[in-house]
Amino acid sequence: MTEVVNREYVDRCESIDTAFRRESSAESALAKLDWWDIVGGGEERVGDPASFGAIFEMQGRHLISSNAMGAVSAAPIVAAAGRSPVPTDTMALAGRQVGDSIQVSVLRASHGQVVAMGPSGNPVRLTRDQLDPGHGTAIDADLATVFALRRDASVDELDGDLDLGLARGRVAAAFELLGVSTKVLEDAVLHAKERRQFGKPIGEFQAVRHMLAESYVLSSAIRDCCMCVIEDQSPRWPDPRLAMQVKAVAGRNARGVLQRTGQVLGAMSFTWEHPHHRYRRRALALDSAFGSSRELGREIAETLLPDGESIWAVGLHS
């Protein structure tokens, strides 16, 4: 659809899409793809950023839940702390203080140890039995569960920096949001061509056409930002400044796309008659993961803007 096609990336998407379709579970598809090698584990440089992105776009597109996003985020943190990352580690997508306990949301499919932002601001490593399942609440059947960290838990503080892990998680979430946005737009365009009211397809009404055109602009912008990350040549991939901005664009624009495409789908968009509601909940959860577009917007304004170089960081050379 877009003119600036990254052929390599499109090819990766196709093979990953095929793997997800053929295998019976996300885990077996990812295993077939040797995903842990693709995402570089805890290495500073990811060997194949195009495949890294494609895995997550396809997960978003097909609403697939795996532990991949949590694992790519946790791995650099665990590695920086001098330990060996494993594919079952995961990074809490978000955490918040409730009374004297911490609530963390964790990917549903993860089984291993959880890295979260601890009370002191340093990353901490938790085991699943330290998380109180009694308080577990599914925030999104497709994605994550919220757990409360037991009050009596003694946490294992990690001496690693969060930057690279957060950057990887943000990029993964941005690609999932790209998959979500692309899919809901395709669905809505199809619907606008088929659904007839007042004797003609609703896609002939300018109000509807413009909402879909706006959605296309918003989702194209996510794609362009995501492709710029793939092309980023930073020795520690991805550049955290870049990841922060890409995630902010992806979260904000995906919300915009869902708002408009939901409107085009009409009443069924907020019922279980149509899968749209699942994409909407997925996008909300993804936007909140590793910093929402609003939080990141504030962070960009406070930290990136005063540093003139950051504004120009991505460009023709990257």
Next chain:
Amino acid sequence: MDGILATQSGEDAGAAKDVDPLLDVGTYRAALAAWFEDEARSIDHLRVAKAPAEETMLRVRELQSVLFRYGWARYGWGPEVGGLGGGILHRAVMYEDLARRGFPPRAALEHLEILVPVLGRNLHKDVREWLVPRLLSGEALLCQGFSEAEAGSDLGSLRTRAVPKDGGFVLEGTKLWTSWVVWSDYCLVLARTGSVEERHRGLTAFVIDLDWPGVEGLAIKQADGEDELGELRLDEAFVPQERVLGKVGGGWDIAMEILAAERGSFAWQRHLQLLRRLESYVEECAPKGRLAEPAIDLFALRCRSARTLKAIENGWRPGPEAAVNKVLLATAEQNLLDAAEAGAELGLALGLGSGSELRADYLASRSVTVYGGTREIQKDIIARQVLGL
């Protein structure tokens, strides 16, 4: 560093066969940056932000002539228009370096990016060879006369007529909202050679001199105080045959190519100025939190534009997809100026002190969803030609 052209002209015949290292974009970037450092003092007076149009025009032309003389402004263009080779990325690198060093918007020269590729492909060789180098050197300016009072978004309904006569055509009609017409030497005019019923199929593009008999450019005062826009009156103006751009009746294709370039590659030049403003607003007016949204918009626009330029470098020609760039650009510019306006409050509203420049920029930004095809036209293009609705 003044030997760039000297080495190009190749006094040594053996050296001429070597590949010019500056054709590599990275090498060009580094050499240009080094040159700027060396020449900083001699061109510093051209780094003035806001000035009356006449002064601005002199400065941008002087800067262009210096850049041309040293060869920098000749890279990115082919030999058919007097260039030294290389592609759009060379041009983009030069625009970025200029913007980051605080040189003001290039005003009428911004149109080179849009018009020169079309001239290179379609202008009669005899005219092209002397005319286009004059444009690239800043010696002469070219504007573009498309819109009319009854033909804005509906360009295909334009009424300016071109009637064949004595080895040429006679033009009759009035163009409106013609950017830089009073400052320009030439104009690319779109006129009707066919019947009204033929609509866009009966159009032809011409390049005319603005000092020819029967040709008159008049300024239109704008809300922001500038007189960039103008009116072009054509009263039985004779145009010789060799000034037809492309084929008679092929004007619509030329116009579409120009508009796609205006929507696609132009966004790169424009976004550089917006990034400069974003930097200055961080210090001057808006509280930082307010700049979060425009900063995100501009980041997305920059990613989009960079990728578009790379695609053009690889042979892609902007088409309907360029409407996305245009919508992103217009949205980013208006959101940025909205944030600045909200932060500046009274100074801007009354045009006081430093608020006067900001107010002018704010008012000018209201036009970005109109010029070059309105936002609504862009959305129609996306809906119909990209989404297939």
